Amino acid sequence: MVREINSKFLKKVDGFNLYKSVSNLTDAKEFLLIKKPDLILLDVFLPKENGIDFLKWLRSEEIEVDVILITADKTIERVQEAFRYGALDYLIKPFSFERLKEALHQFKERHYKFKKSKVIEQDELDRLIINTNSSQDEESYTKGLNKYTYKSIWDEVEKSDYKYFTAEDLSEKLGIARVTVRRYLEYMDKDKKIEKLIEYGKVGRPQYKYRKN
Structure with a gap:
């Protein structure tokens, strides 16, 4: 049900297409061998699995994809672990649609800026870094x-x-x-x-x- 709600949220944000919605890490890994998404919205609590393990797997396999955590896990240990393994943002349920949209807009702006530029100045980088003002x-x-x-x-x-x-x-x-x-x-x-x-x-x-x- 939560996956379906988030999928509907995503469809309301311009510039994003949902490739696939899955409920387990096996399906996620198999799909990544077929499609190469720019961004993954990842939960921590999965049936008998942990989303952080998937994040670690992405980094160990050097798969170039960005990740935003969307989860009810609000423990400091989990938040720190997510950022240490390169998560862009961490949204704690329940969150507003506006907060999700802002996280996606931040990602999109940075994604396109990096895609079209070879170098960047410090002030521009500071502006693009998520959660920095x-x-x-x-x-x-x-x-x-x-x-x-x-x-x-x-x-x-x-x-x-x-x-x-x-x-x-x-x-x-x-x-x-x-x-x-x-x-x-x-x-x-x-x-x-x-x-x-x-x-x-x-x-x-x-x-x-x-x-x-």
Whole structure:
């Protein structure tokens, strides 16, 4: 049931296709001999098996694939083990669809950046590393804001070619609700990272536009 839910989640994220969904390590290993996915979403608790053993097998076989752990195992030992064997991210159940989407977007951005580049500068690498935000500290966020959502929105603002943009523009590009995007833009405005402009029309509510400072 959980596998089916995650599969449906994945289909809602642009740029991703589900190759295969399996419930045991034998099927997973056999499938990897046929297909070469870019990313594996891996649980720890499998019937009579442990997903971490599969992660270790991938590394010992030098199979070039990235892995995001999606599991109910919240023990520090397991989390550390996952990262030591090269997991990109670790999502503890129950998690929100937004959190999964942010993990996938982080992976996709890094994947394509590495694919088209031969060298990279430190500041760009820092921006791409999952769970890293050099300009913001988690404690600085006001209650109800999420650092992953903040980073997704800010990254889009930074690379935007628009002289001005709206919450609707970013909402459409990122697949995040407009009201959510607007909350984060208001926070960025207070933090002086962007500037808000109010455009009054002949009828209806005023339109809020933003630009980078």
